[in-house]
Amino acid sequence: MTLAVDIASWVLIVLGSFFTVVGAFGLVRMPEVFTRMHAASVIETLGAGFLIFGMCLQAGFTLVTLKLLFILALFFFFAPVVTHALARAVLHAGIEPKLAEDRRAAAKQRLAASGEGRQP
Amino acid sequence: MRTISLAFILYVFWLVLSGYFKPFLLIAGAICAVLCALAAGRLNAADEEGHPNHLILRTPTYYPWLLWEIAKSAWSVTKIILHPKLPISPTMSVVRASQRTAAGIATYANSITLTPGTITADVQGNDLTIHALVADGATDVEGGEMDRRVRAFEGGA
Numbered sequence A: 001m002t003l004a005v006d007i008a009s010w011v012l013i014v015l016g017s018f019f020t021v022v023g024a025f026g027l028v029r030m031p032e033v034f035t036r037m038h039a040a041s042v043i044e045t046l047g048a049g050f051l052i053f054g055m056c057l058q059a060g061f062t063l064v065t066l067k068l069l070f071i072l073a074l075f076f077f078f079a080p081v082v083t084h085a086l087a088r089a090v091l092h093a094g095i096e097p098k099l100a101e102d103r104r105a106a107a108k109q110r111l112a113a114s115g116e117g118r119q120p
Numbered sequence B: 001m002r003t004i005s006l007a008f009i010l011y012v013f014w015l016v017l018s019g020y021f022k023p024f025l026l027i028a029g030a031i032c033a034v035l036c037a038l039a040a041g042r043l044n045a046a047d048e049e050g051h052p053n054h055l056i057l058r059t060p061t062y063y064p065w066l067l068w069e070i071a072k073s074a075w076s077v078t079k080i081i082l083h084p085k086l087p088i089s090p091t092m093s094v095v096r097a098s099q100r101t102a103a104g105i106a107t108y109a110n111s112i113t114l115t116p117g118t119i120t121a122d123v124q125g126n127d128l129t130i131h132a133l134v135a136d137g138a139t140d141v142e143g144g145e146m147d148r149r150v151r152a153f154e155g156g157a
Helices: A002-029 A035-058 A063-092 A104-114 B002-016 B023-043 B053-082 B102-114 B136-141 B145-154
Strands: B091-096 B119-125 B127-132
Touching: A002 A035, A002 B053, A035 A063, A035 B053, A035 B102, A035 B119, A063 B002, A063 B102, A063 B119, A104 B091, A104 B127, B002 B023, B002 B053, B053 B102, B053 B145, B091 B136, B102 B119, B102 B127, B102 B145, B119 B136, B127 B136, B136 B145
Parallel strands: none
Antiparallel strands: B091 B127, B119 B127
């Protein structure tokens, strides 16, 4: 039984490490800031998720497991906030992303035609 | 009602982080949790935006689907990263969030950002500017399935 749990936890930890390495690799490979953020989001979702579940199996039914789950929940609520703040700051600083396709103007026109949005 | 649930959650949070179960500390922790909840209430920090406890019971209707979406798109971003030619086609677009509450719009914007391959770059009212790693990702968000699910999750709040 403990052997099975150990194997499962190691499989999860290795998977998490794999996605973390892939994310870091993407971080280096992507051409500019926005696309790099996409690579980083692989780390904070699948990478951190698998690693933490693997560690939960190692810890068993203890307070440590609950703390690990808190860390995961924290990741899931703060990671998007931080990414959004970063993206917004980059746009605000006037750095234009390199785009293959820019649908912003067309989408804005379509939305304006379709009715009133709530104003800030 | 909101104060009670906030105090309860704070107490459980403290209990898990501290790991102390002596009677004196349990009682002291409970008093501190109640005082914190009352202070948050007076600061208007525990309103339906800061502590949306009406959504807690509805999480099973939305979060499992979101987790599955995250896993799927993280896998597709992984494949793009490992692809020798790096087949990206960065796209920006604007989508409208149909949620009526601030907590609903925040949930939707957060869900878009949490899903690898798409980022919410700006929010004006309920128009979200999104950046997608590939054009298909932007098309998926424009399709609005996530928007409808967050709308249902938000409920008649």
